[in-house]
Amino acid sequence: MIEVENLTKKYGDLVAVKNLNFKVEKGKIWGLLGPNAAGKTTTMRILTGYLPATDGKASVADYDVFEKPNDVKKITGYLPENVPLYPEMTVHSYLNFVSEIKQIPASQRKEAVEKSVAISGLETVRGRLIKNISRGFKQRVGIAQALIHDPQVLVLDEPTIGLDPAQIIEIRRLIKSLKGERTILLSTHILAEVTQTCDGVVIINEGNLMASGSLEELTASFKEKEGVVIKLKKGEKSILSLLKKIHGVDEVSLVDDEFKIEWTKGKDVRDEITKLVVDKELGLIEMRPLAMNIEDLYLKVISGGVEQ
Template structure:
């Protein structure tokens, strides 16, 4: 549906969007996620043709946004972060005005406006001035103007900014409903919003794409996503040996628990294979080893942790003093998982080496 290739936008010496490439398929809700200033809105403006790119191409349903702007824009409905509303118009007057701008045939205009007002639930407000509406209703009017003409792609830039929790839930349900007939691209820096309604997530940082996958697969990106954390009482070597004998356990880390006042209490991290639940096996293994488990917890990795992990990696790579092999780019969850696993292995080795040096000094 949409193909973005090597998209670049520069403002003088500042690069807002840096060689961004991705594809959008029909019938899904895409979440464009990134911190403030990451380049999300700039990218949206280039996709819609509102601003021109410095380099790269955007092709919408076979039409280049720069070479065939009119044909390309017919495929898009756009809601900017600040809805383009005329406050001295009533809701109905404004939607008629937008319908004329979009060249909707007069025979279809009235019925289409009524249908869309019903869909976004603003029919009761149609004769009220827009300046007298709450922010939530103004957002609904903004979405209505984006949907007018039934374009195949709806692009929403920060659609829930400034809304209260009730309004946010209502707008989210409305966006989910759009999926039935449209492809939706949703730009946001709100993690819960993206994880709640999107089928596919693209994470952007400093104008670059650092990860793209489904929310479920992105759960595998963060370090420790397949870890089991334990607090166990017993002998260190006995605990390690018993856990390493458990099927599907990949690695075991046993450290003295500094918070416990009891002797012989260890903090244990068990790395497991993907999509494997070893809690029952671990329990019986510890029983047989006569090592009681005081606590057991599966690590749940949130989208927030993944987001911070990836954008922090990008931030470090921007630092010339810390830059090694350049920015990590992850096309899929598997690519990012390999990178993060290698990173964790290096950190673990550094910790162990540090511990050995401390022992020698003692």
């Protein structure tokens, strides 16, 4: 439903998004996870047609975002990070205005407004000026606005930011209830949000893709393995076979000048590796555990300790 290929966006010299690739299937909720300034908002703005990309392709429901922006806009609901509200309007007149610019035919507008008010739980505030309602309600007006034209695709930029814990739970429940017909891409910098609401995740940092896949895929790939990354003074290729010979090691690979060693969970071979390094005088510079679950991976992304 949503496809991004080699997407790149530069602001002048600053690279906001670099060669991003991911795919969200129909009817799924995917999370775009990353620390602040990772490129989440930029990616979403490109997908919704607000910003053009510098390079690469993006498509929503097989419509190319750059070639057919209007077709994409018609089927996409977008909640920007800063909810685009006009404070001097009432909730009702605001939603009515949005229904007009989203091209809902006049005869169906009233129904569309009613429906989005009901879904987002705005009955009690519909007659009030937007500037006078609480933050949580403003967020809901934002969601109502994104839903009003019954879009197939929803793009939500940090939908729970700035809300109190009770409101966060409510908004999450609301988002989950929208799943099914709709494909949802939401961004967040909170991992728990992804594990609680999403089917899959794309982790990005400084515009680079760190990992992507469904939650099951990612946890499964991490579950049975443990491993370390070591850096050696004598980092020649021939050492690969020596490392492979260690009893219990399943996989060894050379990434840049570092060796990635994996083994089945429980059979810790760190002692054997150190012994080999000392015996052969390979000169150990660094040894660190390999990221083995999403949390580890994400923590490393946040603390800046991960290269691709």
